[in-house]
Amino acid sequence: MQPILEIRGLTKTYKGGFTALRGVDLSINKGEIFALLGPNGAGKTTLIGAVCGLVRPTSGTIHAFGEDMGKHWRRLRARVGLVPQELATDMFEPVLRSVNHSRGLFGLAPNPALIEEILRALSLWEKRDAQIRTLSGGMKRRVLIAKALAHEPELLFLDEPTAGVDVELRRDMWKQIALLRERGTTVILTTHYIEEAEEMADRVGVIRGGEILMVDEKAAMMERLGRTEALITLASPLTELPEALSAYPVSLIEDGRVLCYRGGGGEGSSSGTAEVAELTKALTRAGIDYTAIDIHESSLEDIFVNLLEGPEMQGAVA
């Protein structure tokens, strides 16, 4: 299947010499939710800006819907929507007029029924005559989403859509984004809330220092890079690891009172939880008693942190 967006060798060096993007290659599939994870200053917003026409790339190509964005920008931009990170709009405008303005800007005829549907879906219909400046931060962000949806984009960029939004509203927005996907909209969101990517994304990309470190399906990434950690509290402390446990990735911590297992995950390895089960059997066979087991699987956040902390991961693209 042809990707809806294909970026090749995208580089952006700003006037002052700072390079924000370093040869980024990225393909986005039609209908997916793609989360671009990265710390502040990683290049997420620059990447979005380059696709949406806010940033002029230094080199590289961007193809959307199979066509060159540079050559056919008019036709292609009409099919792309953007929700910026900053709450930037004319705050003195009423909500409804502002959303209608966005549709008109894209050269489309007024469609009151569609605009009403969008505003109702985002719980903004009751506030349609209110000046945007009078709304709460979360409501303002919804207005920006409504403005971006007003021209019915097929490809939607959400730059930190839930930054500064409370937990309840954040979950509400996740539902809205899931609804968009159901309608066939391809969504690319940047976030540094790992939970957000874990909750919504089909695929995840990790960017740091303007380079894509990894792109993979979320589930595959968690399986491949995820780890199991088990803390087995021993009935009696050990001074050294017995020979019977030498085959397992374990170590003694807390003065030998706790046996720590870190394993599982990674390509070709067996499941961590299954190995912990084997380990407990080995302990019993060796006559080592234990009083408690605490197991946890690494989250996307652990993987993300490991990726960012490990420079050796650079270039490991799935």
Add this chain to the structure above:
Amino acid sequence: MSLFNPRSAWTIYKQELMRAFRTAMQSILAPVLTTTLYFVVFGAAIGSQMAGGVGGVNYGAFIVPGLLLLTILGESTSNASFGIYMPRFTGAIYELLSAPVGVGETLVGFVGAAATKSLILAAIILATASFCVDYSIAHPFYAFCYILLVSASFSLFGFILGIWADSFEKLTIVPMLILTPLTFLGGTFYSIDTLPEPWRSVAMANPIVYLVNGLRWTFYGTSDVPIGLSVALTLLFLVICVGFISWVFRTGWRLRT
């Protein structure tokens, strides 16, 4: 998709006009009041003491085109400059830059709205002036066309200013420190023919002289410089501004990072 989308242009135009009317006190009433005071002080009070007027035109009527131009130049420039600077300042420019909108729609929208507002102001000022001084317009159609031409040219200039400026100070410095003094020295209140040499020759280097005299010709059929020269220079200024703005959109100068 065509090279010009009228609906996009209309959307920008409508938005800009609404913004102007939202701040009507500042953008319409203030310049009308200021210009009216000029008519009262210079036209009615001082003008009544000047028997014979200037070049056969009574003094109150003589200053009408110049004062009208003073307002049009200032308002066209500041309206168009604020129109594009504010979204740049607040970040709302992202919406324009990410939309399928080119230089054509942007200019028709922003510059058209600024020029329209100047025409509305001109009409109000002329109506107000009729209560203070006795004047007539010899060539009303040419006057309209010339006001339209000057409004459009200086709206384009204001648009460039709004793209160039990176602070509110820079935004106001050109109208305050360049345009207004040049307009005062450009024959608004006097005929440059009355100046002794070398000041007359120096005055001829002031581009505003040609604008004031062009408009004065449409009012009274006489001026210090040929009307053809005035129109040609104004058109040249307009073409230069359009060319510069086209270059801005092509390169993204000060618009796209």
